[in-house]
Amino acid sequence: MPAAFEVLWLDPVEKLDSAMRARLGEAGLRVVVVSTLDELNAMLRRVHMVVVRLFEDGCLLAKVRGLIAENMLDLPVVCRTDRGALELAVAAMRNGAKHVVAADDWNVGSWTHVQSLMAPVKAQPQTFVFADPVSQKLLVLAQRVAQAEVTTLLTGPTGAGKEVLARILHESSPRRTGPFVGLNCAAMPESMIEDMLFGHEKGAFTGALKDYSGVFEQAAGGTLFLDEIGEMPIRLQAKLLRVLQERQLTRLGAQTQVNVDVRLVAATNRDLKAAIESRDFREDLYFRISTFRLRLPCLAERPLDIMPLAQLMLDTHGAERRPWTITADAEALLRTHAWPGNVRELSNVMQRALVLSHSSLITAAHLSFDEFGVLDNSSAENRVPLSAAAAVDARGPDLDSAVRVSQHRAILAALRAASSRNEAARVLGISPRTLRYKLAQLKDHGFTLAMAETA
Numbered sequence: 001m002p003a004a005f006e007v008l009w010l011d012p013v014e015k016l017d018s019a020m021r022a023r024l025g026e027a028g029l030r031v032v033v034v035s036t037l038d039e040l041n042a043m044l045r046r047v048h049m050v051v052v053r054l055f056e057d058g059c060l061l062a063k064v065r066g067l068i069a070e071n072m073l074d075l076p077v078v079c080r081t082d083r084g085a086l087e088l089a090v091a092a093m094r095n096g097a098k099h100v101v102a103a104d105d106w107n108v109g110s111w112t113h114v115q116s117l118m119a120p121v122k123a124q125p126q127t128f129v130f131a132d133p134v135s136q137k138l139l140v141l142a143q144r145v146a147q148a149e150v151t152t153l154l155t156g157p158t159g160a161g162k163e164v165l166a167r168i169l170h171e172s173s174p175r176r177t178g179p180f181v182g183l184n185c186a187a188m189p190e191s192m193i194e195d196m197l198f199g200h201e202k203g204a205f206t207g208a209l210k211d212y213s214g215v216f217e218q219a220a221g222g223t224l225f226l227d228e229i230g231e232m233p234i235r236l237q238a239k240l241l242r243v244l245q246e247r248q249l250t251r252l253g254a255q256t257q258v259n260v261d262v263r264l265v266a267a268t269n270r271d272l273k274a275a276i277e278s279r280d281f282r283e284d285l286y287f288r289i290s291t292f293r294l295r296l297p298c299l300a301e302r303p304l305d306i307m308p309l310a311q312l313m314l315d316t317h318g319a320e321r322r323p324w325t326i327t328a329d330a331e332a333l334l335r336t337h338a339w340p341g342n343v344r345e346l347s348n349v350m351q352r353a354l355v356l357s358h359s360s361l362i363t364a365a366h367l368s369f370d371e372f373g374v375l376d377n378s379s380a381e382n383r384v385p386l387s388a389a390a391a392v393d394a395r396g397p398d399l400d401s402a403v404r405v406s407q408h409r410a411i412l413a414a415l416r417a418a419s420s421r422n423e424a425a426r427v428l429g430i431s432p433r434t435l436r437y438k439l440a441q442l443k444d445h446g447f448t449l450a451m452a453e454t455a
């Protein structure tokens with residue numbers, strides 16, 4: 001029997017009885033049943049997979065995937081749907097489900113298949129490229145800083161590898177056997193960030209059905225990575241500062257304090273000095289989190305990383321067609337491109353090339369670069385990569401990517417017309433934080449807005 005996989009099981013209507021549980025056990029799945037999204041959220045970090053029962057519109061899948069993203073996890077979600085609900089099953093696959101199983105399917109073979117889908121994800125080793133002398137120097141410095149355990153601030157342009165470096169700081173530190181827990185401060189409303197950071201006691205607010213430990217407690221003995229710290233609301237900045245100074249925190253609704261035992265690594269691509277001047281960021285917090293600062297150079301500043309990274313992306317995303325050959329004309333394009341979207345852009349370009357090439361050869365014809373000509377939306381360069389990016393969504397032109405493309409257009413138009421980002425947000429009817437978050441989401445789907453980001 002394969003090694004047991006821990007599975008979170010959410011089914012709002014049907015109880016899992018011992019016979020069903022035994023069949024899942026035979027398939028190598030150890031099931032933890034939860035009944036609310038709150039409970040699910042609290043358990044996400046302890047499992048390998050989430051199984052949800054979907055009804056009607058399937059919105060539960062989006063909620064669960066949202067929680068997984070907010071926790072910065074990469075957990076597969078398997079959906080269970082009624083046998084007749086074919087459209088729901090298809091929509092679930094389009095919306096990111098790893099697999100769909102009929103709700104009355106207790107066949108050990110079906111669930112062994114589900115288990116086998118998960119195995120390679122877990123086994124994939126993380127590999128990083130630090131080939132250019134500039135990167136090598138940074139890596140050596142990071143490894144030294146890791147030993148010192150000091151609070152570290154990572155700065156650098158979007159897609160340059162701040163999260164990668166945060167993980168390296170953890171892996172090279174004396175805390176490497178402890179947990180690495182990340183939280184993205186841009187992705188959530190203020191009350192939710194507060195809860196995720198500091199946790200709560202049962203009954204602290206309506207819906208707080210159980211005690212919940214925040215990321216500070218979850219990361220005890222390890223590293224806490226606060227991503228996009230520049231987006232943290234100002235009131236929470238004060239609270240965070242207090243916790244860092246006192247090294248103690250009080251969960252919401254609790255009487256007693258808990259000791260804080262984390263190494264803090266924070267990251268931002270915002271200019272925090274400017275944010276301090278505009279009173280969006282507290283200066284005292286800045287000094288507290290930046291005992292050591294590491295700056296990630298943009299990819300163009302470390303050109304000898306480009307080809308090894310391109311090869312790594314091909315091996316990672318197209319393992320079945322190895323070994324890959326990049327022709328001389330493609331290499332020339334890769335080496336001379338400016339890479340405003342940095343390593344993430346390179347990753348997007350290579351994943352598109354994998355879709356376009358039907359052999360293990362990558363030529364210049366397979367390379368389509370991200371879009372940056374946002375100042376002239378009508379230009380040909382602007383239109384071509386847009387459709388290329390949408391096409392990479394290998395599932396075809398589904399509703400999801402259509403929505404993304406039109407969101408992208410609306411945001412571009414607003415940014416072009418407005419004199420500042422805040423004004424663009426007003427025009428779009430969303431907050432500046434939401435706009436930043438939407439831009440980040442679009443970026444993750446291969447749309448890059450470098451020109452707009454200077455606004």
Ligand SMILES: Nc1ncnc2c1ncn2[C@@H]1O[C@H](COP(=O)(O)OP(=O)(O)OP(=O)(O)O)[C@@H](O)[C@H]1O
Binds near residue numbers: 162309
């Ligand atoms: N040195 C590296 N080796 C291999 N992959 C890398 C490296 N640096 C970055 N990547 C990959 O590039 C992508 C972007 O990296 P990462 O998320 O760390 O960037 P970031 O600086 O945090 O970006 P953002 O500011 O947008 O959050 C990821 O897919 C990551 O795995």
Ligand SMILES: [Mg+2]
Binds near residue numbers: 162163227
């Ligand atoms: Mg990041």
